[in-house]
Amino acid sequence: MMPELGKYAFAVLASYGVSLGLLAVLVLASVARARRMRADLERVEDRSKRHG
Amino acid sequence: MSIWEYANPVKFIRTTDRVLPWISAGAAICLVVGLVWGFFFTPDDYRQGSTVKIFYIHVPAAMMAINAWAMMLVASLIWIIRRHHVSALAARAAAPVGATFTVIALATGAFWGQPMWGTWWAWDPRLTSFLVLFLFYLGYMALWSAIENDDTAADLTSILCLVGSVFAILSRYAVLFWNQGLHQGASLSLDKEENVADVFWYPALVCIAGFVLLFIALVFLRTQTEIRARRMRALIARERQA
Amino acid sequence: MIALLIRDLRLAVRAGGGFGLGLSFFLILTLLVPFGVGPETGLLSRIAPGVLWIGALLACLLSLDRIFALDHEDGSLELLVTAPLPSEGIVTVKALAHWLTSGLPLVLVAPLLGVLLSLPAPGYLWVTVSLAVGTPALSVIGTFGAALTVGIKRGGLLLSLLVLPLYVPTLIFGAEVARRGAEGLSVQTPLLLLGGISAGVIALLPFASAAVLRINMRQG
Amino acid sequence: MIALLIRDLRLAVRAGGGFGLGLSFFLILTLLVPFGVGPETGLLSRIAPGVLWIGALLACLLSLDRIFALDHEDGSLELLVTAPLPSEGIVTVKALAHWLTSGLPLVLVAPLLGVLLSLPAPGYLWVTVSLAVGTPALSVIGTFGAALTVGIKRGGLLLSLLVLPLYVPTLIFGAEVARRGAEGLSVQTPLLLLGGISAGVIALLPFASAAVLRINMRQG
Amino acid sequence: MMLNVTDLAVARGGIPVLEGLTFSVAPGTALVLRGPNGSGKTTLLRTVAGLQPAFAGTVDGAGERIAYAAHSDGLKSMLTVTENLTFWAQVFGGTDIAQALSDFQLEPLADRLAGNLSAGQKRRLGLARLVVTGRPLWVLDEPTVSLDTASVALFASVVRRHLGAGGSALMATHIDLGIPEAEVLDVAPYKASPRASVLDEAFL
Amino acid sequence: MMLNVTDLAVARGGIPVLEGLTFSVAPGTALVLRGPNGSGKTTLLRTVAGLQPAFAGTVDGAGERIAYAAHSDGLKSMLTVTENLTFWAQVFGGTDIAQALSDFQLEPLADRLAGNLSAGQKRRLGLARLVVTGRPLWVLDEPTVSLDTASVALFASVVRRHLGAGGSALMATHIDLGIPEAEVLDVAPYKASPRASVLDEAFL
Numbered sequence A: 001m002m003p004e005l006g007k008y009a010f011a012v013l014a015s016y017g018v019s020l021g022l023l024a025v026l027v028l029a030s031v032a033r034a035r036r037m038r039a040d041l042e043r044v045e046d047r048s049k050r051h052g
Numbered sequence B: 001m002s003i004w005e006y007a008n009p010v011k012f013i014r015t016t017d018r019v020l021p022w023i024s025a026g027a028a029i030c031l032v033v034g035l036v037w038g039f040f041f042t043p044d045d046y047r048q049g050s051t052v053k054i055f056y057i058h059v060p061a062a063m064m065a066i067n068a069w070a071m072m073l074v075a076s077l078i079w080i081i082r083r084h085h086v087s088a089l090a091a092r093a094a095a096p097v098g099a100t101f102t103v104i105a106l107a108t109g110a111f112w113g114q115p116m117w118g119t120w121w122a123w124d125p126r127l128t129s130f131l132v133l134f135l136f137y138l139g140y141m142a143l144w145s146a147i148e149n150d151d152t153a154a155d156l157t158s159i160l161c162l163v164g165s166v167f168a169i170l171s172r173y174a175v176l177f178w179n180q181g182l183h184q185g186a187s188l189s190l191d192k193e194e195n196v197a198d199v200f201w202y203p204a205l206v207c208i209a210g211f212v213l214l215f216i217a218l219v220f221l222r223t224q225t226e227i228r229a230r231r232m233r234a235l236i237a238r239e240r241q242a
Numbered sequence C, D: 001m002i003a004l005l006i007r008d009l010r011l012a013v014r015a016g017g018g019f020g021l022g023l024s025f026f027l028i029l030t031l032l033v034p035f036g037v038g039p040e041t042g043l044l045s046r047i048a049p050g051v052l053w054i055g056a057l058l059a060c061l062l063s064l065d066r067i068f069a070l071d072h073e074d075g076s077l078e079l080l081v082t083a084p085l086p087s088e089g090i091v092t093v094k095a096l097a098h099w100l101t102s103g104l105p106l107v108l109v110a111p112l113l114g115v116l117l118s119l120p121a122p123g124y125l126w127v128t129v130s131l132a133v134g135t136p137a138l139s140v141i142g143t144f145g146a147a148l149t150v151g152i153k154r155g156g157l158l159l160s161l162l163v164l165p166l167y168v169p170t171l172i173f174g175a176e177v178a179r180r181g182a183e184g185l186s187v188q189t190p191l192l193l194l195g196g197i198s199a200g201v202i203a204l205l206p207f208a209s210a211a212v213l214r215i216n217m218r219q220g
Numbered sequence E, F: 001m002m003l004n005v006t007d008l009a010v011a012r013g014g015i016p017v018l019e020g021l022t023f024s025v026a027p028g029t030a031l032v033l034r035g036p037n038g039s040g041k042t043t044l045l046r047t048v049a050g051l052q053p054a055f056a057g058t059v060d061g062a063g064e065r066i067a068y069a070a071h072s073d074g075l076k077s078m079l080t081v082t083e084n085l086t087f088w089a090q091v092f093g094g095t096d097i098a099q100a101l102s103d104f105q106l107e108p109l110a111d112r113l114a115g116n117l118s119a120g121q122k123r124r125l126g127l128a129r130l131v132v133t134g135r136p137l138w139v140l141d142e143p144t145v146s147l148d149t150a151s152v153a154l155f156a157s158v159v160r161r162h163l164g165a166g167g168s169a170l171m172a173t174h175i176d177l178g179i180p181e182a183e184v185l186d187v188a189p190y191k192a193s194p195r196a197s198v199l200d201e202a203f204l
């Protein structure tokens, strides 16, 4: 399954690893913050509707 | 029906909500297909061996790192000229994405350079200007987060983006000049005619498409978040005032 | 005391608090060096340990004026010294907060920047070790300097001037450890001396800093 | 306008005004370099032009936050922008005052420090010339950065982060002139480019700085 | 020339704090703003002085006619009293600081560094700046903070002379300024009802 | 325990400004210092608070018993109202800030950044700090600057409660604090006659 990377295995795997890792962090952070903001906003909206 | 309608936050959120799933799915499919294809099903290059696989991440990331800044520049100009809030927030939302792409391009470049040039890093003009670009991203984001007033921050960062773009181009030429005739040899780049044969090029194209879509999806999502954050600040402020 | 530490850390990470800026400065300085001296790898790798040390020192230096000046400007330093905290405690906590927000990040990121300057392979370990041992001394000495200049508006540059000579021994031994390490030589002697300086400075200097702070607060 | 220039110069030379501090910083940095990289003359003389340029740049950088921050803190900046002075005039005078108090002294003293770093003989002229042509650009760009960060407390480090990337072209061409000059090569092209950058920056950037200053003053 | 404020709304941090303000200040008259802490007096004065944009409504006859004095005095502690005043005189095109010095009895302190003055002395110096600007419309934020009774009287007499010479003044204060002929405007009734700005509306 | 000040002389920049001061403040009482601008009230209070040495004479019963509030409020603009107060509470070993918040009606502002308060609101927060210190002797320099009438009354009632609980207060002011039962000391008669300091004598 795994392709033969030869003596460059580290370079290739590290590149893929680091890049995908960074992308994953970026995506997850964006999604998490979006979720949180959505929820927070809803809460605040509810509150402000009830009060005003 | 003008494009400026999307400058309305509500309209923007509604529209992007509708298209986001599609764009995200497209980004995911392109990235998976492109990377799997590139990683598992392409031959090694006769000169670079398996390192050519780094190409599929390195090039799209590098391209999008530059394009993200260009997009921020356009968005900043729109804010300065037409004062559409969504545009300023989109520029803000794009910065961390662009910065991450820059880091990815730098990191993959470094990993690639190790076997190819025998060094992680060389002061090659292209690499150097990328590092400078990264600094611009850092400064831009730092300025956004240092200023409280939203409109002031938008104004200042737009001007910074404008001035910064001019200086980024200047730096690019300065760096080219600086490292000319001093440091040859080590640099190596794939000669398109010869090496980027179709076997390498097709998966790369798919990956590029994936990165473009990913960028769009992330910017849409993050802009939505910024809009909501802004709205929340306005609501809380109004509550306090009452 | 803990309250003071927590407040300082919290202020540092708040927007505009300056956390991470020392780091960026370090990065930028490292980037500037090749622009100044030219891009030859051989030359760069020879000066790399020294550049990293000088860079860390300057990044530390630039954040010193935040230690007391902000508290002085808004009047809270006056209130702090009339509070039931010993001044020795105040200066120690301030130095610790400074190290946590400025020194520690530098130690962690230095090896990465070594890459940019083609630091020779054995150098990574020793640059990190020497910075880890040396930066606490920089923070403590810097706190002393900050206490000396606390009444002076925007005394940042004066502060640099006072502190730099005091930094010389730390710099010499620290850079020596890093340089020898990078060249694969024995680092034992300079490392011991560096450790000695750090230990001595941490044990004794806070008393001087506290005295200086009290004097500065006492004047009209 | 003249009144503002005179006031700023007078403030700079008063005790604690910071005149001469940039200079001392420059001196100390130059002194530290041999401690950091080791004392070999050959190595030092090779990196001398670059070190002098980087030192000048940092010394300039460190005094930037005085340009507007002091006036902002004591409230006189607010009064200045409501006074009958155009903001373009204010930022230009501020940049000029900064150059006269920070840039010019560096230009004059750089050859002296060259001695400490065993700068090769032809280098003296070209280090001086390149600094004379380049430091005005540093002051003008720095004023832009200072105007950007004027509302931010102790924004010194943020200021550095914003300004340093903008300094890259000036530094590259300036150091290139100095280095080529020191090696006896032709300096015409980089010198022309350096001059071009200085001229362009001086002609255009004050408008951006003025806009930024007005925006910063406008906020509540 | 009158200062005319029409249907003005002013905002702080994007949120309106006062709205529906309409008033005018004719030459020779003074208007005193009153209102509890946080009611928006400072915000209003900054808007009139042009330091921040109006949220809605208009301000006419301000601009270049205004001399503004804020909560802080804008003094250079490393310059002497004379040097501070001379600087502002030059910026505003005047030259004579003798009048200003004598108005606020600053002659004995003329060669003192501004940083070595007491709180009230600093304030007197800050007020003396108004005289050297030669501008007709004074916009003052709590001008008598830290002043003793004698200095407040001094201040009142200078304002009266200014009004007599056809000048006008708009002042916010919590304490009695000793200028009974000044009209008083309580800003409390103009508290803005919670609502969004035009700009923020899209976000609300 | 009483605050006893005996034959005190205080100096600014090496020059005595007040001398021959003798007074005491018993638990449950307040003393208000009055005097024209520049007469030396701030200098006296700083000396009593131990921030500068006495030029001559003695101050007894001060030291660790004092909570001092200066012209500036000592607030961190990047911390919220609650965070500011909590910090001081922890430093002084107390923990309860609820009382202080309600004393100065700061609850509605509790989560606001201190930097976003108006001048008077900042001052209220600065005064609330006194309550959380739990110290018996309050030394206050112009505490009611920028406060509106309602807030001055609030302040007066807090001081009264503090006195009622056996605390004491020493305050400098130019305006009426609304605490008629406080004794008043005019410092003007104690103006120091020009003379050299012991230290400077050798140079004269």
Ligand code: HEM
Pocket: B055, B058, B059, B062, B063, B105, B106, B107, B108, B109, B110, B112, B113, B114, B116, B117, B126, B127, B128, B130, B131, B188, B189, B190, B192
């Ligand atoms: C940290 C180091 C590096 C950085 C920052 C960097 C940056 C870039 C940039 C900006 C591009 C242009 C993308 C575009 O606009 O099309 C690029 C393309 C490319 N890079 Fe790198 N690079 C680095 C290291 C390397 C190394 C070590 C190699 C291979 C030995 C390499 C091979 C390539 C190739 C083959 C391309 C595509 C060229 C083309 O399409 O014309 N890069 N890189």
Ligand SMILES: Nc1ncnc2c1ncn2[C@@H]1O[C@H](COP(=O)(O)OP(=O)(O)OP(=O)(O)O)[C@@H](O)[C@H]1O
Pocket: D220, E012, E013, E017, E035, E036, E037, E038, E039, E040, E041, E042, E043, E044, F115, F116, F117, F118, F119, F120, F121, F146
């Ligand atoms: N940056 C800010 N963001 C949000 N609200 C703010 C900001 N600055 C001030 N405020 C609020 O705006 C209101 C108006 O403040 P302003 O300073 O104009 O009041 P003021 O009438 O001058 O009060 P004072 O008499 O205490 O000086 C206050 O309630 C204050 O809390």
Ligand SMILES: Nc1ncnc2c1ncn2[C@@H]1O[C@H](COP(=O)(O)OP(=O)(O)OP(=O)(O)O)[C@@H](O)[C@H]1O
Pocket: C220, E115, E116, E117, E118, E119, E120, E121, E146, F012, F013, F015, F017, F035, F036, F037, F038, F039, F040, F041, F042, F043, F044
């Ligand atoms: N650093 C200094 N050097 C010399 N004299 C000074 C210095 N600082 C203040 N003074 C003078 O000392 C005197 C006392 O000042 P102080 O601040 O104690 O007065 P104060 O009674 O608090 O006045 P105010 O009511 O205006 O606050 C003043 O005349 C002042 O000019």
Ligand SMILES: [Mg+2]
Pocket: E041, E042, E043, E141, F118, F119, F120
């Ligand atoms: Mg106010």
Ligand SMILES: [Mg+2]
Pocket: E118, E119, E120, F041, F042, F043, F141
């Ligand atoms: Mg006083």
